[in-house]
Amino acid sequence: MSSFTPEQLFATQKAAYDSLFGLTFKAFEGFEKLIQLNVQVIKSTLAENQEVVGKALAAKDPQGLFALQTPPTAEKLQSYWRHVSEIVTSTQGEFTAVSEGHFKQSQHDVQTFVDSLAKNAPAGSEALVSAWKSAIGTASDTANSAYDAAKKAAKQVVEIAESNVSAASSASTALAKNAVARTTATTEKK
Template sequence: MSTLAPEQLVATQKAGFETTFGLLTKALVGTEKLVELNAQAVKSTLAESQEILAKAFATKDPQELFALQASQMQPAAEKVQSYWRHVYEIISSTQAEFASTAEAQFKQQQHDAQTFVDSLAKNAPAGSEAVLSAWKSALATASEAASSAYRAAQEATKQVVDIAENNVNAASASSTRSTKRAIEQVEAVEKK
């Protein structure tokens, strides 16, 4: 039988629901940010495409058309890089909020478990010291194992985030180099 009063059980359930709905809200906020980013990207791409197409129709010779095309390569690559940086920032901040909530929940559950064992110890009948000692030892072992697992999960998450960030940076650098080479090739053809 639990030593928690009905009010404590209700409070625990309420806190669980609040945490769940808080996480859902954070997930929706992150999704909204991604949707807004995508809507902005589509709008700006359409407007820029219309402008470039109008300029393309206004060109008088193929050289101008090639020059127009070359002039658009670098800005296009930069916009793609910027887009993916924003995606990364949104996902990273959402993940950080989830991690913060998970850490708070983890600490609260450890505290609740310790409080439960302490409550049992206060209300235990005489002669149950050995059982209580075993409970405390088991709780300490489980708490340490859970803490180790949590730290390992945090480190693994940090490594994944670092790898993703490095991949975004490497892709950006590679894209910039490729775009510059393409522009140089087009400019070299134009000079001939």
Template sequence: MSMLTPEQITATQKANFAPLFGLTNKAFEGFEKLVQLNLSVVKSTLAEIQDNAQKALSVKDPQELLALQASLTPPLGEKVLSYGRRVYEIATSTQAEFTKVAEARYEAQSRRVQTLVDDLAKSAPTGSEAAFAVIQSAITAANTAYETVHKATQQAVETAGSSFDAAATAASQAARQAAEQTSRAARK
């Protein structure tokens, strides 16, 4: 025998549609931002290729060509790092929206379960207090586990961001050093 009426089921389904479509829209917004970013990168890259080709065609000796190549390396590295940062920002902002909705849904569901257990406990026969204590304990344990996983996930995201920044800084410095060495070698 079902405890839910058809009206309750319909109301629940309607309530679930709004978050579903909201998340779908957020996913498409993130995808749209990535497409716009990629289009922008392709346009600027084509313009730079054309400019660099013109410069390369005007080179008169091998040393000048080496110097030109050395001057192009650091900006290219910076652009790649900037692109990576922007992709990371888009991904994390989209993920943050999903997390916000998931947290709200979890909290609402948790409140509903707690209300259901409380209502059942009120109408339960005498002597069933131990069973409801076990249920309460399980609910508390589930909430604690959720909080632990949530905190670990946040720390992992923060660590990934810090690692990306550190790797980007190291790569940028290495690109600059390589360009400087190539430039010095070209002048000799």
């Protein structure tokens, strides 16, 4: 009457381990991308700082020093956070796809198990089988609803975070542009 053979149980366990290791590798790939992004940012920042210091040391007078334009830091910061957001969103999307697949497979396995029980149930147990099917159906519907709600909530959190990063970087860009304009106006008056 058992619907799981040792081979099926072994295959299920192997699939679970493969999935776990696959997700672990995806997490490390995302982490590796973040590290590469940070290394790239550090290298470019060092090169830009070297250039600015070289120009500052070559300035002949204070006006030449004030005339040096600083790189648009706010725009670079916005670009950096956009890249971080893309990496995190991509990794989260891969996790979501895998978990969604497992969720659907689990539902299918439970339904197959219940159908197997119903098919092999002894005569007179139709009421018990019907109760099991009803309970499994209700649990499945509840799980689907909870999963959909969690998926929507996670999507909203990502959208809000992206919106906040965009708004903060836009405000920073505006402040930086105003500061540069004021500094330029001040040096031009002198």
